Amino acid sequence: MDKQLAAMLVCPNCKGQLKLDKEAQELLCTFDGLAFPIRDGVPVMLEQEARQMGEEEKLEKAKR
Structure with missing residues (x-):
């Protein structure tokens, strides 16, 4: 997943920033x-x- 796209997305629940975990292929809130x-x-x-x-x-x- 592209880092720029990940930076534009927010958590649908709290609208907070997400962190990209490339290894696990997940966006984290x-x-x-x-x-x-x-x-x-x-x-x-x-x-x-x-x-x-x-x-x-x-x-x-x-912490990451």
């Missing part, structure tokens, strides 16, 4: 603890498709 999948280069920005991050993972990803 560390505020809400949601990880939105990127499938075939296309971000899936549906809350029901997002993975809930655990507290430890959320803190770890927020």
